[in-house]
Amino acid sequence: MDMAKLSKADVTHVARLAKLDLTDTEINKFLPQLSQILEHVGELGKVDTTDLTPTSQTAGLTNVLREDEVKPSSIDQNGALSGTNKTHNGYFKVDAILTERSDK
Amino acid sequence: MKIPLTIKETQDGLIKKEFSAVQLVDAYLERIKKYNEEYNIFLTTSDEIAYSKAKKFNDLDQYTEEFFKENPLAGVVVGYKDIFLTKGIRTTAGSKVLESYIPPYSATSVSRIENAGAIPIGKLNCDAWAHGSSGENSDFGPTKNPWNKEYVPGGSSSGSGAALAANMSLITTGTDTCGSIRLPANYCFSVAIKPTYGAVSRYGVIAMASSLDTVGPIGRTVEDVETVFNVIKGEDGYDGTVVNSKFEIRNSKLRVGIPKEFFTEGIDPEVEKTITLGIEVLKKEGIEFKEVALPSTKYAIDVYYVIQPAEVSSNLGRFDGIRYGNGRDSFGDEAKRRIMLGTYVLSAGYYDAYYLKAMKVRSKIISEVDKVFDEVDALIAPVAPTPPFKLGDKVSDPLTMYLTDVYAATANLCGIPSLALPSGFSKQGLPLGFQLMGSRFSEPALFELGKLYHKAIDYVPKVAF
Numbered sequence: 001m002d003m004a005k006l007s008k009a010d011v012t013h014v015a016r017l018a019k020l021d022l023t024d025t026e027i028n029k030f031l032p033q034l035s036q037i038l039e040h041v042g043e044l045g046k047v048d049t050t051d052l053t054p055t056s057q058t059a060g061l062t063n064v065l066r067e068d069e070v071k072p073s074s075i076d077q078n079g080a081l082s083g084t085n086k087t088h089n090g091y092f093k094v095d096a097i098l099t100e101r102s103d104k
Numbered sequence: 105m106k107i108p109l110t111i112k113e114t115q116d117g118l119i120k121k122e123f124s125a126v127q128l129v130d131a132y133l134e135r136i137k138k139y140n141e142e143y144n145i146f147l148t149t150s151d152e153i154a155y156s157k158a159k160k161f162n163d164l165d166q167y168t169e170e171f172f173k174e175n176p177l178a179g180v181v182v183g184y185k186d187i188f189l190t191k192g193i194r195t196t197a198g199s200k201v202l203e204s205y206i207p208p209y210s211a212t213s214v215s216r217i218e219n220a221g222a223i224p225i226g227k228l229n230c231d232a233w234a235h236g237s238s239g240e241n242s243d244f245g246p247t248k249n250p251w252n253k254e255y256v257p258g259g260s261s262s263g264s265g266a267a268l269a270a271n272m273s274l275i276t277t278g279t280d281t282c283g284s285i286r287l288p289a290n291y292c293f294s295v296a297i298k299p300t301y302g303a304v305s306r307y308g309v310i311a312m313a314s315s316l317d318t319v320g321p322i323g324r325t326v327e328d329v330e331t332v333f334n335v336i337k338g339e340d341g342y343d344g345t346v347v348n349s350k351f352e353i354r355n356s357k358l359r360v361g362i363p364k365e366f367f368t369e370g371i372d373p374e375v376e377k378t379i380t381l382g383i384e385v386l387k388k389e390g391i392e393f394k395e396v397a398l399p400s401t402k403y404a405i406d407v408y409y410v411i412q413p414a415e416v417s418s419n420l421g422r423f424d425g426i427r428y429g430n431g432r433d434s435f436g437d438e439a440k441r442r443i444m445l446g447t448y449v450l451s452a453g454y455y456d457a458y459y460l461k462a463m464k465v466r467s468k469i470i471s472e473v474d475k476v477f478d479e480v481d482a483l484i485a486p487v488a489p490t491p492p493f494k495l496g497d498k499v500s501d502p503l504t505m506y507l508t509d510v511y512a513a514t515a516n517l518c519g520i521p522s523l524a525l526p527s528g529f530s531k532q533g534l535p536l537g538f539q540l541m542g543s544r545f546s547e548p549a550l551f552e553l554g555k556l557y558h559k560a561i562d563y564v565p566k567v568a569f
Contacts (some may be wrong), residue, residue: 049465059302
C-alpha cells in the first residue's frame with residue numbers, strides 16, 4: 001500500500017478541492033501536522049483485512065423511506081431565507097459563476 | 105436560595121413550595137452573571153424565554169406527583185451545547201462561521217426536553233464544530249474547569265460539563281462523536297450517557313461525522329441522566345437511523361468485562377486505581393468480572409481519525425456563506441485541518457489506502473466487540489488516559505490532543521452506548537471516573553450498574569463552588 005509522504009503540492013491540491021483559501025503561512029503550519037497525523041493513521045496498513053467488508057454505519061438499516069409530503073410544520077420561505085441578508089425576490093443571492101464570452 | 109443539585113431535589117422543593125420556578129431561574133442567572141466571564145461557559149443566555157417558561161409553571165399549587173409524571177422535566181433548568189439548533193436563539197457551533205446564526209427551528213431533543221417541562225437557560229460553549237477534547241478549539245475562547253481554572257473541562261462539550269460543575273444548570277446536553285459527552289462529564293465530576301447509535305434523533309443538531317455522532321444528556325446523577333434519556337430517545341421521523349428499541353436488560357445477573365487493551369502503559373496511575381477500586385466495589389455488590397481481549401481496539405483511534413475527518417469534510421461542505429453563516433474563510437485552524445485530512449483520505453489515489461481500509465478495520469473491531477458481548481453485559485474502561493490536563497498543554501500539538509480520545513473511539517465506531525460515571529478526585533483535587541460500555545440498546549443495564557456503584561460508594565452530587 002502506498003502511503004506516500006505528504007507534499008506541499010498535496011496540501012495545496014486538497015485545499016483547492018475543499019474550497020479553502022490558505023495562506024503560505026497556513027500551508028507551512030498544516031503540512032507537518034497533517035503529515036504526522038497521516039503517519040499515525042498509516043498504522044492501519046499493518047492490519048490484515050482480507051475478507052472483511054467495510055462498515056459505513058452501525059444502524060443496521062437500509063433505505064429508510066417515507067412519503068414525500070408537505071407537513072404544516074415545514075419551514076416556510078421566510079424561515080428558509082432567514083439565515084442571510086443577501087436575498088432577492090425571495091431567492092438566495094449568489095455570486096455569478098458564469099462570465100460573458102470574450103471571443104464573440 | 106440554595107440551588108438544588110438533582111431533578112428530584114428540584115421537584116421536591118417545588119412540591120413543598122420552598123421556591124418557585126421563577127426564583128430558580130433568578131438563582132441560576134445570578135450565578136451565570138457572577139462567574140461566566142471568568143469561566144467562559146455560556147455563549148448566550150436565553151433570559152426572556154427562561155422567564156416566560158418559568159412564569160407558565162410558577163403556580164406552586166400545580167406541583168403534584170401526578171403533574172411530574174406528565175411533565176418529567178418540569179422546573180428543570182437546561183443548558184444546550186451550542187451545536188443544538190434552538191428556534192430564535194443564536195446557535196454558533198462554537199464557530200465564527202455561525203457567529204450570528206439564528207435557527208428557524210429547534211432540534212428534536214430540544215423540543216422534547218422543553219415539551220417535558222424544562223426551562224432553557226442558554227447555549228453552552230464548545231470546541232468549534234465539536235472538534236476537540238479540551239474546549240480550546242472554540243472560536244469564542246476556551247472554557248475553564250470550575251474545579252481548577254488552570255485545567256481544561258474536557259471537550260468538545262466543554263460548557264456542558266463545566267456548567268454542571270459551576271452550578272449554572274441542572275442538566276445539559278452534549279454530542280459524542282468520540283468522547284465529547286463522556287470526557288467533559290469525566291473532567292467535571294458529572295454523569296453522562298453516550299447513547300446507542302440510533303437511540304436518539306440527531307435532527308437539528310449540527311452534523312460532525314454522521315456515522316458516529318450521538319446526542320445525549322449530562323447531569324449529576326444516573327437517575328437524572330436516565331430521566332432525560334427517556335425523554336429524548338426514540339423515532340421522530342426526521343433521523344432515518346433512529347429506531348424505537350425495547351431497551352431490555354438481557355440478564356438478571358450482570359457480568360462486566362475488563363478489556364486489557366484499555367489498561368496499557370499510557371494510563372495514569374490514579375485513573376487506573378479508581379477503576380480497580382470501582383471493580384472491587386461492584387464485585388462486593390455481586391457483579392461478576394472477567395478479563396476479555398479486544399486486540400483490534402488499539403487501532404480504534406486511527407480508524408476514527410480517518411473516518412471522522414472524511415465525514416467532517418463532507419458535512420462542512422455545506423457551509424458556503426450563501427444560505428446562512430459566514431464564508432469558508434471563517435473556519436478556524438482545527439476545522440481546516442480536519443476538512444483537509446478528510447478531503448485527502450477521500451481523494452483519488454488515497455481512498456483505498458486510508459478510507460476503505462479504515463472502514464474494514466472498523467468491521468474487525470465491531471466483530472470483536474460483538475463477540476465479547478456474548479460473554480459479558482458491559483465493559484469497564486477509562487474515559488481518558490489521564491485526569492484533566494492544563495489549558496495550553498496540548499493545544500499546539502494536534503496529534504497529542506487527538507490521542508486524549510484513545511479510549512473513547514471504540515464506543516462510537518461500534519455504535520454502542522457508554523455511561524460515564526464520576527468516582528472521586530485525584531490528589532490534586534481533580535475529578536476522576538470511568539466508563540461502562542454496553543451492547544447496542546443496553547442503556548438500562550448500564551444505568552442499573554451505575555446506580556448500584558454510586559449507591560455502594562455513597563456518592564453525592566457535588567459542585568465546585
